[in-house]
Amino acid sequence: MIKVDRRRGCLLNQAEFADGPVIYWMSREQRVRDNWGLLHARELAGDKYPLIVVFCLAPAFVGATMRHYDFMLRGLQQVERDLRFLGYEFVLLSGAADKVLPEFVREVGAGAVVTDFDPLRIKQQWQAGIGQEIEVPLIEMDGHNVVPARFVSGKREYGARTIRPKIHRLMPEFLEEFPALGTTQVKGAGFPATDWEQVFSSLRVDETVSPVDLAPGEAAAHTALDEFISKRLVKYAEDRNDPNAEGTSRLSAYYHFGQLAPQRAALNVVACPSGPGVEAYIEELVIRRELSDNFCLHTPNYDSLDSAPEWALKTLAEHAADLRDYAYSYEDFEQARTHSALWNACQNQMVQSGFMHGYMRMYWAKKILEWSASPEEALRIVIALNDRFEMDGRDPNGYVGALWSVAGVHDRGWKKRPVFGSIRYMNDRGCRRKFDVDAYIAKWSPRSLMRYMS
Ligand SMILES: Cc1cc2nc3c(=O)[nH]c(=O)nc-3n(C[C@H](O)[C@H](O)[C@H](O)COP(=O)(O)OP(=O)(O)OC[C@H]3O[C@@H](n4cnc5c(N)ncnc54)[C@H](O)[C@@H]3O)c2cc1C
Known part of the structure; x- marks a missing residue:
């Protein structure tokens, strides 16, 4: 029988x-395997009650585009197929969760609802509303963090150096193998299979940002993980800062949509012979990623400049009136119309492929700070572009990445400069010291940009 550690839940x-x-209620974790929420629901249902997996499809979601909906829905199609194969029911409800879920809970006479931990505001608001409205328990399980975010720390951590020892202390307990979900013999109500064609045709989302060439779903995510581990992990520590080497895992979209459990990746990575690649990957996947969840959980205004540390706000204010060498609008940035071929190449990589290399994201966001009218405006532009074009956008990592770049979150003060004050600075010369900038620019020229913007 399945037994799930209750410390993962709330x-x-x-x-x-x-x-x-x-x-x-499947939300952040859109997979069948390695899913603590689903496993806990299975444990509660036991051999007595049916288990119904419900996904609430919001007609529009904080600026998500067809690029995101297409990837998510095609992943969910596989979820339904795999669940039905194991004997479980899957129901896709159309509408915002706080509107449609309580009614469904009453209709089926549910005994309990289990859902996924998610520190983002809209999910927290939905959960709070639904928790009040239903008359049965609403249980949240953390399927995104190896060490559950509510357990690792009760406060906003100062930075990687303060959360790292806490996570490392608890990792041996929490980095455990997942039980198998198994099949069920309990008969459900027999909900009809989802009409996916109808679901796709009923979407009302921005279609000008088209899908990219990334295979969706749990099976593809596992294949991508295996490929990274067998081919690139050994050299990850060396290659990850070279945008031309494509040496990173490229798994962030799978983590974001919950098609791959970060804990599965961590288990498979630590099972490899130890070395700098393993160490560096665990630092990014576990420490840095879980630091982002910690920040958003304890900072409700995680996408606002007000959430920056005091020293950063002070230094940015001191330099607010500094003359900008260039000042671009959102549209200039979106259409890659800056004077910098390197910056435009970053933007093109993101628009065309739905992915910008991690090192370039830092440079890209810092230049938006340098060339915008104010830090507030810069942060707004960074977040808007990131959420619109990145496959892994609208994620705690994105909000923290934006704030790190623009406003010193989880960083420290550096040598003072115009506009930046003591916020860490990056420039083209630094990039040239690290990698072949001209090769990157040649690869991401604007040639096919129009296709995506028309
Ligand atoms: C301005 C800016 C915006 C960003 N936006 C996003 C975003 O929207 N979504 C997103 O997932 N990440 C974001 N990041 C963090 C990071 O750049 C990406 O996670 C990474 O580039 C994804 O590529 P990968 O999976 O190949 O990474 P790998 O190098 O293979 O890393 C493995 C995993 O570790 C995590 N990770 C890596 N770097 C970081 C980091 N700096 N902070 C937190 N977690 C990290 C990610 O989950 C990633 O998939 C942003 C960073 C910056 C500076």
């Missing part, structure tokens, strides 16, 4: 368990 309301089907 009861979001005070309701009593009732007889009836258990609902797993």
Whole structure:
């Protein structure tokens, strides 16, 4: 029988368990394997109650485009197929979760609802509303962090150096193998299979940002993980800062959409012979990524300049009136119309492929700070572009990455400069010392940009 560590979970309301089907409201973790929320719901359902997996499809989601919806829905199609194969029901509800889920819970006479931990505001608001409205327990399980975000620390951590020892201390306990979900013999109500064609045709999202060439779904995510581990992990520590080497895992979209458990990747990586690649990957995947969840969980205004540390706000204010060498609008940036061939190449990489290399994201965002009218405006532009074009956008990592670049979050003060004050500075010369800038520019020239913008 499945047993799940209760420290991964949190009861979001005070309701009593009732007889009836258990609902797993799938949200951040869109997969069948290695999913603590689904496993906990399975444990609660036992051999007595049906388990119904529900996904609420919001007609529009904070600026998500067809690029994101297409990837997500094609992943969910595979989720439904795999769940039905194991004997579980899958229901796609159309509408925002806080509107459609409570009614469904009442309709099926559910005994409990389990869902995924997610520190982002809209999810927290939905969960709070739903928790109040339903008369059965709403349980949140953290399937995104190896060491659950609510467990690792009760406060916003200062930076990687303060959260790292906490995570490392708890990793041996939490980095455990997942139990198998297994099949069920309990008969459900027999919900009809989802009409995916109808779902796709009913979408009302921005289609000007088209899907990219990235295979969606759990199976593709596992293939990508295996390929990274067998071919690139050994040299990850060396290659990850060279945007031309393509030496990183390229798994962030799979993590963002929950098609791959970060804990699965961590388990498979630590099973490899130890070395600098393993160490560096765990630092990014576990420490840095979980630091982002910690920040958003304890900082409700995680996408605003107000959430920056005091020293950073002070230095940015002192340099607010500094003359900018260039001042671009959102549209200039979006259409890669700056004077810098390197910056334009970064933007093109993101627009064309849905992915910008991590080192370039830092440079790209810092230049937006340098060439915008104000830090507030720069942050707004960084977040808007990142969320619109990156396959892994609208993620805690994105908000923290933007704030790190523009406003010193999780960083320290550096030598003072115009506009930046003591926020860390980056420039083209630094890039040239690290990698072949001309090769990067040649690769990401604007040749096919129009296709995506028309
Ligand atoms: C301005 C800016 C915006 C960013 N926007 C996003 C975003 O929207 N979504 C997103 O997932 N990441 C974002 N990042 C963090 C990082 O750049 C990406 O996670 C990484 O480039 C994804 O590529 P990869 O999977 O090949 O990374 P790898 O180098 O293979 O790293 C493995 C995993 O570790 C995590 N990771 C890596 N770098 C970081 C980091 N700096 N902070 C937190 N976690 C990290 C990611 O989950 C990543 O998939 C942003 C960084 C900056 C500076």
